[in-house]
Amino acid sequence: MAVLATGVKLQLTQEVDIAMSLTASAHSIPGTLRQEVLIDGRHRLLTDEPEAVGGNGSAPAPHELFPAALAACVSTTLVMYARTKKWRLDGVDVDVDYDHRATPRRFEIDIRVTGDLSGPQLDMLEKVAAACPVRRGIESGIEFVERIELKPASVHERGAA
Numbered sequence: 726m727a728v729l730a731t732g733v734k735l736q737l738t739q740e741v742d743i744a745m746s747l748t749a750s751a752h753s754i755p756g757t758l759r760q761e762v763l764i765d766g767r768h769r770l771l772t773d774e775p776e777a778v779g780g781n782g783s784a785p786a787p788h789e790l791f792p793a794a795l796a797a798c799v800s801t802t803l804v805m806y807a808r809t810k811k812w813r814l815d816g817v818d819v820d821v822d823y824d825h826r827a828t829p830r831r832f833e834i835d836i837r838v839t840g841d842l843s844g845p846q847l848d849m850l851e852k853v854a855a856a857c858p859v860r861r862g863i864e865s866g867i868e869f870v871e872r873i874e875l876k877p878a879s880v881h882e883r884g885a886a
Contacts, residue, residue, distance in 0.1 A: 757781065792823035795832060798859035803838070806853045814850075815840040 751760040751772075758780040759773045772787045774780025785793070796819040807814035816839040824831040836854055838847070 759784065760787070788823075788825050791825070792821040792832065795823075795834070795857070795859045795863075796821040798857040799834060799836065799854045802857040803836070803850055803854055806850070807840075810846075812846055813841040814838060 748765055750763045752763070753760055757773070758778075759771055762770050762772060764770070771784040772790070773782060773784040774786050776782045780786070799821075800817045800819045803817050804814065818837045820835045822833040822835075834854070836851075838850065842850070
């Protein structure tokens with residue numbers, strides 16, 4: 726049983742492998758601003774920049790993944806919680822408006838649910854939404870540890886220069 730930051734208890738009905746950390750690796754695609762991202766060695770996605778800044782606009786820009794992750798996390802957290810309670814939650818739609826130019830950054834989250842839910846159940850879902858792991862991670866603060874190294878060029882790369 727997990728106890729969320731709001732004091733809400735969330736009991737998972739199936740065994741979940743909880744990893745201590747997640748890993749994402751980005752590999753630049755030469756000649757472009759596209760990146761191939763590998764998440765935990767299992768999932769791949771692409772990012773790109775808009776044409777206005779030199780990209781092709783062929784995939785989301787990295788900063789666009791931030792509100793997408795929050796929207797998906799809120800929705801998933803609500804569905805999981807409703808399942809554990811056996812509530813009739815038929816659908817969840819979450820819109821996140823992210824102002825990445827503001828200081829501090831600003832998220833506006835609009836949640837729409839459908840189903841046979843009471844007022845107290847809606848109140849609880851609002852508390853649960855505020856406790857999604859992505860939001861908790863943002864609110865608790867983030868520490869960055871960075872390293873950079875120069876890799877020797879391969880024989881093929883040296884020949885092309």
